[in-house]
Amino acid sequence: MRFQQVLIVKPLLExxxxGLKQAKTxxxxxxxxxDILLVTGCLQCSEKDEPKVQFQNFLxxxxxxGGRFGTSCKSIDDDEISVQLNEEKNVLVKLSSxxxxxEVVASKEASELLDSSTIQFCVKGNLTTTLPVGNGLIQIPSEILSNRNLAFxxxxxxxxxxxxxDFQTTTCESLLEKTKGKQTVSGSSGPVKCKILRRTSCHETKYVPTIECNQNDQKVVKFPLCIEMLSYVNKTLPLNKLYDELRNSLSRQINSFNSCLRKETRIKCGVPKFLYFQPYGWCHPIAISYPSNKSDTDLLDFRKNTLHSTFLVPDTKPVFRRKNAIALFPNKESLLLANTHIGLPTPRIPDGKLFLVKGNYDYHxxxxxxxxxxxxGCAYRSLQTLISWFRNQAYxxxxxxxxxxxQQILVDVGDKPKEFVGTRKWIGSIEVSAVLNQYLGITSKIMFVSQGSELTNRGRELAMHFTNQGTPIMIxxxxxxxxxLGVCFxxxxxxxxxxxxxxHYTGGEDLKVIQDKGWCGWKGPNFWNQTAYYNLCLPQVPEMC
Known part of the structure; x- marks a missing residue:
């Protein structure tokens, strides 16, 4: 066997x-x-579906x-892997025959392996190509990838x-040597930003410029392509092979664009937009092309019948909506801090387990x-944080x-009189639940606690909420x-x-101050007023695609 280790990510194995028990392939x-072969994900398809190269465009x-799974799959190449069930219905893994x-590894371990073994290149650029106007299929010409026209x-x-x-014997790891001081806690150097350059003149022209005019009655349209591309490159790769590696990654994106364009007509053609998503259990993103002239509502059938089915993702969560895409080049327009709990030390409780909010939220x-x-306004701000969670998860x-x-929403539902609007009056958990229902269509469970000293007895119920729903709770x-945002139970x-x-924090958006001063942090039972009663609003996640 060529590899010393074969690793399978735990959520994938599950x-x-x-899937195998349901005869899926x-x-x-x-x-x-x-040295290592890591199996990170799977895509459902039959042997009669498109060639493997088409599915590779998702990556x-x-x-x-690198292989197949199914009841009777057969590996072809020495380095291909197959997963199937044996007669006892146990998973059988083969390399070739x-x-x-x-070994089974957690997603976090797989991510750490990728961070320590690869460099992530985030590539950006604008490539404009000219397409003839007609009634045939739209295709981006392969000449756009010509060696002589591209540079990174x-x-x-x-x-x-x-x-x-020509970099002789230098490896890609040498790119990190100049930025060791910027390495993150995980040991990764972080993504390397890269721009695509395209030659606009002919490099063979060495003499006086000439203009050649060709008359042609054919109508053409300029077709802009916005490239945002991610590529994981092994640190041991020779630097003189990096150009080919990035170009091959770009080729996948162009192929994905063409697949997207096959569904379009020249009259109503939307420029494809390449987006990256990371469903639960995956230790790396996957790539999807969406036409820019189609809304998330227009793409509902495609998401449900193609994407959720292909990636074996339940269609009860909006995993592939645009809002859930990973920003390779994030803008800094938002003035709010997000996910302020990340980086806090874990409480020291014997046999304590963490049950945390799932997804992203903004700190209001x-x-x-x-x-x-x-x-x-504390309850108003907590409500805004809850709504930010539903926005950030594309619900x-x-x-x-x-x-x-x-306040106007509460008046509209009959909870408050008209005079309530514009006042400085408090609201509570019941009002927060009413606003979520009226404004977003989100239902909530209300938990009543007669006195703060009893909250510590609700740890198991709160742990179940974060396991099953994962939404932040207003109390x-x-x-x-x-x-x-979570419990340690x-x-x-x-x-x-x-x-x-x-x-209740009144300062600026300073994460260090917020964490060091306990505005976001772990609290014990004595944090609560021991004699006051409490109502908790536990938003429920709707089923939607």
Whole structure:
């Protein structure tokens, strides 16, 4: 066997076991270096479907279709892997025709392996091509990938890659040597930003410029292509092969664009947009092309019948909506901090397990939006944080409502009189639940606690909420409102710690201050007013695609 280790990501193995028992078949996604073969994902398809190369377009550079799974699949090449069930219904893994031993690794371990073994290149550029106007199929010409026309510029490294680059024996890892001081905690150097350059003149022309005019009555249209590409490159790859590696990754994106364009007509053609998503259990993103002239509603059938089916993702969550795409080149327009709990130390509880919010949220607190709500707006801010969670997970496109808009919603549902709008009056968990239902169509469960000293007895229920729903919780009581982002709960002792996001913070968007001063942090049972009653609003996740 060529590889010293064969690793399978745990969520993938669980998915394969379930799929094989249902007689599903498909392809396996792999990454490898000289010693390790890592199986990271699967795509459901039959042997009669499109060639493997078409499915490879879903993958970032560095990952490949490296095998099959199914009841009677057969590997072809020595380096291809197959997964099937034996007569005892246990998973059997083969490399070529030989049964092999494999190790199961968690998604986090697989991600750490990729971080330590590869460099992530985030490539950006605009390529404009000219297409004839007619009634035939739209295709981006292959000439756009010509060696002589393309180059990749690594500005931070002051390096230009082109087809004639010659770096002798240097490896890609040498690119990191100049930026060791910028390495992240995980040991990864972070993504390397790269620009695509395209030659606009003919390099054979060495003399006086000439103009040649060819008359042609054919109508053409300029077709802009916005490239945002991700490629995982092994650190041991010789630097003189990096150009070909990035060009091959770009070729996948162009092929994906063409697949997207086959469904379009020249009259109603939307420029494809390449997006990256990372469903649960995957240790790397996957790539999808969407036409820019189609809304998420227009793409519902494609997401449900093609994407969710192909990637064996339940169609009860909006995994492939545009809002859930990973930003390779994030803008810094948002003035709010997100996911402020990340980086906090874990509480020390014997046998304690973490149960945390799933997904992204924004931190809303006092004095934001030029609104002085100090002393009365804490529940409004907690509600805004809850709504931000549903926005960031693509369950809604509704904007974050202002205090006045929240008050108007409560008037519209008959909960408050008209005079309530524009006041500085408090709201509580019941009102928060009413607004979520009216504004977003989200239902909530209300948990009543007669006194704060009993909250520690609700650790198991809160752990179940974060396991099954994963939404942040608004809690109101003792004239204060907070947001619960998770619990650390011990099954053996019942001991509980609460991860609290405090909307009473009045300072600037300084994560260090917020964490160091406990505005976002773990709190014990004594944090709560022991004699006050509390109501908790637990938003429920709707089923939608």
């Amino acid at each position: 998915k394969l076991e379930s 498909g392809l396996l996604v792999t990454w490898n270096n000289d 970032p550079g560095g990952f490949h279709i 030989n049964v092999i031993q494999y 510029c690594l500005e931070e490294k002051k390096l230009l890659l082109h087809d004639a680059s 607190h006092y004095m934001q939006d030029r609104m002085d709500d100090n002393g009365w 809604t496109e509704e904007k974050i409502p202002t205090h006045k808009e929240i 109101g009581g003792g004239v204060l409102a907070h947001t619960i 011990s099954e053996t002792t019942g001991e509980t710690r609460f991860l609290i996001l405090d909307p």
